[in-house]
Structure formats: C-alpha cells, structure tokens
Amino acid sequence: MLHFVDLCEIAVRSGDGGPGKVSFRREKYVPKGGPDGGDGGKGGDVVFVVDSNLNTLRDFTYRKLYHARSGDPGGKALRSGLGGTDLRIKVPPGNIVRDRATEDIICDLAAEGEEFIACRGGIGGRGNNHFKSPTNQTPRYADAGRPGTEMELILELKLVADIGLVGYPNAGKSTFLAAISDAKPKIASYPFTTLTPNLGVVHSTKHKSFTVADIPGIIEGAHKGKGLGFQFLRHIQRVRVLCFILDVSDKNYERHFASLKEELGAYDPTLLSRAEVVLLNKIDALTPKKLEQLKRSIDRNTLPISALEKTNIAAAAKRLWKKLEETKKASYASL
Template sequence: MADSNFIDYVKFCSRSGAGGAGSVHFRREKHVPKGGPDGGDGGRGGHIILKGSTQVWTLLHLKYKKHVIAEEGKGGEGGRRKGRDGKDVILEVPLGTIAKDAETFETRFEITEEGQEVILTRGGRGGLGNDHFKTATNQAPHFAQPGEDGIEEWIILELKLLADVGLVGFPNAGKSTLLSSISAARPEIGDYPFTTLVPNLGVIPYRDEKSFVMADIPGIIEGAAEGKGLGLRFLRHIERNSILLFMIPADSDNIKNQYKILLGELQKYNPELLDKKRLLAITKADMLDDELIGQMKKDVPKDLDSIFISSVSGYNLDKLKDMLWQAINVQ
C-alpha cells in the first residue's frame, strides 16, 4: 500500500472564542465615595488562524481534529482595565491549501506563501464597559455590553500541490520512474496500475545550481473527471502546476488517442487547464532504435513540443530538463 500520511482533504468544526463582557464598575476611593463609572472593556475572543509553512506538506496533522476551539476573552475590570484577549489557535498548513465553507463550498481564501497568516474564524469582540456609556443626563450607567458570541462553522481544507511541472499520464506511464531518476524523490515504483496513490514532489537540479519542482501525481483514467478511479482527488492537484508534462509509453497502441483522452479528462474537469503550457514525453524509448523512433514521430501530435526519453537508460533526460526549464521561464 502507498504511504497513507499524505492527506489532502480535511473537514472540521472551527469555533472561535466569545468576547469577554464589559465591566459595570464605579470608582471608589477613600475620599471619592461617589466616583464615576470606570468599568473596563472585555477582551476579544480568540481567532482560528491558518498559517502557511514549508515545513508541512500534508494535512495529516489536522485529520483527527474534528473540533478546533479558541479561547474566550476575559471580562473587563474596574479602573478601566481591559480583559485579556482569548488565545488564538494557529494551524500551520502546507502552501497550496484552500479554505472552503463546508455548507456552501464557497472558497474563502488560499494559502500560497511561507508565513502567510489569514483569519479563518474570527473571534467575538469584547463588550464595552460602563465607562463608555456615561452622558450628561446619565452619569452613573449601571449597564455594560456583553461580549460578542464566537462563530461556530464547519470548514473544509483542500490541498492543491504547488509545483512547476505536473506529470500527466495513465497508470504505468513511467511518471514515478522519471521523478526518481532526475530528483532525490523516491516514490514507490511498480509495473501495475495505481502504484502511485498519493502525489510525490521532487526538486529537479538544473544547471548553475538552479532547480525546479516536479509533481508525480496519481495516474489518470478515462472518467476521472466524473470521479472514476482516483478521479477528482488527482485532478485537483493538476490545477496548480505551471507546466503539464504529458507522458505516454512507447508501447502504447495509439499515442494520439491516449493524448486525446488525457486532454479530454482535463477539459471536462476544468477547461482552464488547457491554457497551461503542455509538453509530451514518449517514455520507455530505450526499447526503440532510431528508425522506429523516426516512424513513431509521425504518430505524435503536431501541436506541442515532444521528446522521446528513457528514465532507465537516461536517454534524452538532460534534453527534457532543458525543455522544461525553458517552458517554465517563458511563461
């Protein structure tokens, strides 16, 4: 089985803290028996906050948190002393995390930068003390504001991988093998469908100490846009990749037809994906000679740059990295 530590979807109840009540208090000193109102304000309730972090790459740490509850604000005190604010709860999430309302499925915001903090569920405001309510006609108000209630809501967090290059292909197209060949990533590799059940990221070293990020994503099948196979879970991650590298093995029956199916699934899921730069790699080319490669080029789609590669022998891998780097940097 694949590593189950990659969690890209969680749902939980987020409850911010209620604000503290304002204080009803009057100044009382030895020589001031009838001082005016001096009740302090209540403290703000704690927020639930999402913070972007490059140190986490999955939502696993939130999988079993069904309720996230922030602290309530404290009540105000005499002498215009404000109550203490409730402690915020800060949840670190991977870059590429999207927060949605679980009832309406409306997207609230996205976390895309290291250290970025966004309030997910806002804490209630503290109530005003009676010091705020004195007037010329009511110099001794015996009332103050209660604190504002906190908010309780169900939230969905979805992770969409942030990578420069996303690998698109049927199961067994050689995506995991390519990633392991040109990066330090070690995805599970096997000659059977759906070896890759979770996305893998690899940093690809390039010339002059440059690098780019490649995502090996579970293989697509016909009907993925309708949820077949790994379906939407796979397609969600494709949205964030700058370049799509389509991979079709050289022993396929019909390269053009396989490419058309892959393209069709992406279009059904999100037509905007077709606006991304696309490249095509014909894998497992170590079994071909130059004459056969020349014949097969006639069956390759003419509307995109293509290359024959072999991740096992290393054939054309440096040239592939050159093509990818150029495509990334002419965006």
C-alpha cells in the same frame, strides 16, 4: 508510513469577547466614587497561515474543532481585560478554504506567509463606566462580551508545482520523477502504484531549480470521478507546464495521448491552453528498428526517453526548464 491527505472538514470558532466589569471606585476619603468598571478583552481570531514546510492536510484528520481563546473580563479601576490570543492554523501552499454549507470558496491560499482571517473574535463588553449619566450616577450593569463566530469549513489542497506529470497508469511517471529529482516515489511494474501526488525538486543548475508534481495515473472517465479522478485532477490546475509521459511500448500510446487531453479539457477547459511537453517513455523496450521508426515519425516538440535507463533524461529536464521559462516570460509580458 505517512498518508497524503488533500481534503478534510473542520469546524472553527473565534473567541468570545470578555464581559465588561461592574465596579465602583472605593477609597478611604471617597466613599461614593463613580463607576470604574473596565471593558472586556476582544476574543481571539481564527487565522489561516501558509507554511511552505507543509504539503498535506494529514494533521487535520486528528483534530476537527479549533477554538480561539476568549477575551478576559474587564477589571476594576478602568482596567481592560486581556484580549484573547489568535488561533493561527498553518496550512500548505495551494490550500482552498470553502464554506461547508454552500461549498463557496472563502479564500485561496497559495503563497508562503499569506494569511486569511476566517473568523473574527467577539468584541469585548463595555464596563459600567460607559453607562454613567446625569440621571444615573451609579449604573449597576455592563455589557456582556459579544460571542465569537463559528464556521464549518472544507479544506481542499491543490498542489503548487511548476511542472505536472500527466499520463496513464504505469506510464513511468514516478520513475521519471525519481530520475530527474531528489524525490523517492514508490515504483513498481503494476498500474496505480502511485495513489497520491509526489513532489520533487529538479536542480537544473547551481542556482536554478523547479518543482515537479507526479500526478497519479489518469484514465478515461477521470473527469467524471472514475478511478479517483477528481482527487487526481484537482492537483493539475495550478501547474504552469503539463508534461505528458506516454508509454511507447503500448501500441495505443497515441490514443492514450488523445484521451488524456480529452479528460483534461472536460475537467477544466483552461488546461488545454497550458504549455506542454511530450515525452515518449520506455524506448528501452523497443527494438532498434521500431526505435528508428519512432524517431522519424515524431516532431521536434516530442522527446523519446527511457526513465529506467536514464536515456535523454538530462535533455528532458533542460526542455522542461526552457518551457517553464518561456511560460514565465509570457505571463510577465501580459501584466
């Protein structure tokens, strides 16, 4: 089983610049040629590159030190040394790079193909050709290449998705994700079945699709770290639309909804201004009388569903797509 990893620490170092060459031109009829030492090559950079085929930082748990290649030394006859190859480190979309010492954000990589140079390679040293002068025709020294830079970094992954499923443990989020998408999350009847976020792609029509993130269950005190709250809540920050899934077979579902909003607001107040859709799940567990009472009591922005029996699932997917399109249009209009 592959484990989801969304936080890790690594060290990176760019390549050193190659040393300059001390050399003199020597030919048959030129016994005292001038200096011809070449420059050293530049050290390789450390570059982070976004790759949409990745969705976890698991690979970074096996390797902690990343070192770019150093530049080659300069050669005779003014030949420059070969530059060190850049070290290109692939990361998933939504990756934040922080300085471990200060925890300041260095870069935020969200889009496919986006790149960021974390450490630049050292400059190659100058060969002795650069040091000749009227008073010194035969310089016997050259520059050493400049050393590369080294940093200790924190890599933090925040999933990039259109829709984020939010709810208490065992509310049926994973069942809903499996019902509307091609994802196959672990599903069971006990709380905290989902311990890592799951991503699914929903194909609303032939040419239209959107991504949904199943965020593990949030409980009271999550914004303080309770129940692995920090690890869960960080993945909600990038979604466009919040989809609240409430278990209506639990008589406290209205209080759970208020609690979820409170936890989101305490963690990041901007989350309360996100577009939202509310789904009342597990209507299959209600008696016909209670179901009828429920339908009469809810407003038009709330939809009763049964993820298990796939009741109103198509309508839920359509509502999510519509809300997502409204959000996109609003963001375009504000540009």
